[in-house]
Amino acid sequence: MINMAQMVILTLFSCLLIANAWAEDKNFGKTPPTTSEVIEHFKQPADTAPADTDDYQDVPESELQNVRGLRKISSTDKTTGKKVELPTTLAEKAISMEILFDYNSATLTEQAKTQLEPIGRALASGDLYGLHYRIEGHTDIVGSDDFNHDLSQRRAEAVKKYLTEHYAIPAASIQIEGKGKHDLADAANPTSEANRRVRIVSLGK
Known part of the structure; x- marks a missing residue:
């Protein structure tokens, strides 16, 4: 189950993706x-990870599936010790x-x-x-x-x-x-x- 904190994080991800999608579209007309x-x-662009990824430690790995078009940063789940890929920016x-x-x-x-x-x-x-x-x-x-x-x-x-x-x-x-x-x-x-x-x-x- 996803708790409220996790839901907020995923919602912020969605907002970031929508904003970046618009920002990266150029119309040249004729x-x-x-x-x-x-x-x-x-x-x-070169991949750059934020300085601190602790805010994402509690997000389940199943909610951070690979999505085409997303660049990833790596983090480690403190509970399981597993490496988790975090989507950061629309490529x-x-x-x-x-x-x-x-x-x-x-x-x-x-x-x-x-x-x-x-x-x-x-x-x-x-x-x-x-x-x-x-x-x-x-x-x-x-x-x-x-x-x-x-x-x-x-x-x-x-x-x-x-x-x-x-x-x-x-x-x-x-x-x-x-x-x-x-x-x-x-x-x-x-x-x-x-x-x-x-x-x-x-x-x-």
């Missing part, structure tokens, strides 16, 4: 980032871009391919070697849920296909997800073209 901007954004980072497709299509335009060039060079660089990614497709609210989900899935797949075929990025390192008209970038203007975007998330190694 203007593609440079290769160096992508590399700097996705590079893994998951993301960039969003309004990748240009043909109307109601998953076909990349020539401009879209130009937009993806610095992304491909960055993801294929030695600086980001070994990282895994999730490519998300997003749409505006026009159309049915099923149509938008399918379209966003196919667009994410088209981006993955282009990157893996033109920049020798391992296909196994990229997963895709169609978000459809959920998670709008501009919720105040749900039909805005800003919502028709592709989001690339670094999942760490």
Whole structure:
């Protein structure tokens, strides 16, 4: 059973994760980032542990499971003597871009391919070697849920296909997800073209 102190600690973890998730998401709109901007954004920071981890000693190991995207610090449970991994910071980072497709299509335009060039060079660089990614497709609210989900899935797949075929990025390192008209970038203007975007998330190694 989790006592009140443990619940407070886990709640604080959740708040920290949500705050960091927002802080690490960059939206470039229609203007593609440079290769160096992508590399700097996705590079893994050095792990640093806080000076004192005693506050976490009573958190059960079962509540501190490995979660993709979290950096860990090590501590030791004083009761059992077991090493415990404590999640500290979100390593998951993301960039969003309004990748240009043909109307109601998953076909990349020539401009879209130009937009993806610095992304491909960055993801294929030695600086980001070994990282895994999730490519998300997003749409505006026009159309049915099923149509938008399918379209966003196919667009994410088209981006993955282009990157893996033109920049020798391992296909196994990229997963895709169609978000459809959920998670709008501009919720105040749900039909805005800003919502028709592709989001690339670094999942760490």
